[in-house]
Amino acid sequence: MTTSPFLIPATPPPPVSQPPLIHLTGVTKTLKGQDEPRTILAGVDLIVRPGDSVAILGRSGSGKSTLLSLIGLFDRPDGGQYLLGERDITKIPERKAAALRSAEFGFVFQRFFLLKHLTAAQNVAMALVNGQGWLPRRKRKVKVMAALERVGIGHLAKHKPPRLSGGEQQRVAIARALVREPRILLADEPTGALDTDTGNLVVEVLRQTTDLGCGLVLVTHDQDHAAKMGRVLHLSDGLLRPAAQRVVA
Numbered sequence: 001m002t003t004s005p006f007l008i009p010a011t012p013p014p015p016v017s018q019p020p021l022i023h024l025t026g027v028t029k030t031l032k033g034q035d036e037p038r039t040i041l042a043g044v045d046l047i048v049r050p051g052d053s054v055a056i057l058g059r060s061g062s063g064k065s066t067l068l069s070l071i072g073l074f075d076r077p078d079g080g081q082y083l084l085g086e087r088d089i090t091k092i093p094e095r096k097a098a099a100l101r102s103a104e105f106g107f108v109f110q111r112f113f114l115l116k117h118l119t120a121a122q123n124v125a126m127a128l129v130n131g132q133g134w135l136p137r138r139k140r141k142v143k144v145m146a147a148l149e150r151v152g153i154g155h156l157a158k159h160k161p162p163r164l165s166g167g168e169q170q171r172v173a174i175a176r177a178l179v180r181e182p183r184i185l186l187a188d189e190p191t192g193a194l195d196t197d198t199g200n201l202v203v204e205v206l207r208q209t210t211d212l213g214c215g216l217v218l219v220t221h222d223q224d225h226a227a228k229m230g231r232v233l234h235l236s237d238g239l240l241r242p243a244a245q246r247v248v249a
């Protein structure tokens with residue numbers, strides 16, 4: 001029997017998955033408090049590819065921020081393996097970690113950490129000054145405006161934080177995280193200080209950052225926000241597992 005070249009295969013070929021941006025295997029972390037040392041991460045596995053959006057849920061104290069600080073190279077695992085692209089960075093020294101952190105990652109926190117006396121554009125430009133030295137003024141301006149426009153607040157470039165709403169301030173902070181074009185955006189409770197509607201808007205802005213291939217890891221307590229991500233994981237007993245998702249109306 002000959003096969004017609006016009007036949008459509010019954011099962012489309014699987015999408016070619018892109019190589020991971022980050023790949024954690026069996027990552028462990030024990031923290032020494034005032035009492036007994038406590039194992040916070042007991043063997044975490046996680047893969048984030050370009051364009052992935054991953055939510056991490058978990059009760060307070062389950063270790064979400066600890067995990068995010070390992071991913072963002074503020075701390076190192078005790079065991080397991082952490083690959084950034086193909087590079088094993090499990091035991092990378094701080095000097096090298098700092099350079100990778102500013103080249104590869106953008107960070108968004110619950111608090112906006114904006115400088116009150118600078119405009120939105122100047123706040124965003126600070127990330128370029130710290131990360132890449134002094135870019136020529138015109139190039140800096142183009143990058144800053146592109147970042148502000150990407151989060152929908154180009155028209156607020158000349159406003160200072162006290163004149164901006166909480167959601168607008170958080171969007172300035174997201175633009176500041178995006179302006180160096182990070183490959184991975186890490187957001188720790190970015191809607192914690194915002195009302196529901198504003199929080200929804202900010203989560204949507206964050207999710208859209210993945211459209212151009214950025215990987216996003218969002219730590220949140222809000223199941224509705226988590227459900228807007230491509231994948232929802234739950235951290236408990238030191239392990240990350242797929243979370244049972246609620247249907248959001």
Ligand SMILES: Nc1ncnc2c1ncn2[C@@H]1O[C@H](COP(=O)(O)OP(=O)(O)OP(=O)(O)O)[C@@H](O)[C@H]1O
Nearest residue numbers: 031032033040058059060061062063064065066067
């Ligand atoms: N530097 C530290 N030394 C000792 N214990 C710590 C340290 N930092 C955090 N912990 C403890 O580790 C546990 C995990 O903390 P972590 O902040 O990662 O949790 P979380 O899931 O992000 O919590 P939350 O949702 O409340 O922010 C907590 O019990 C916390 O008290």
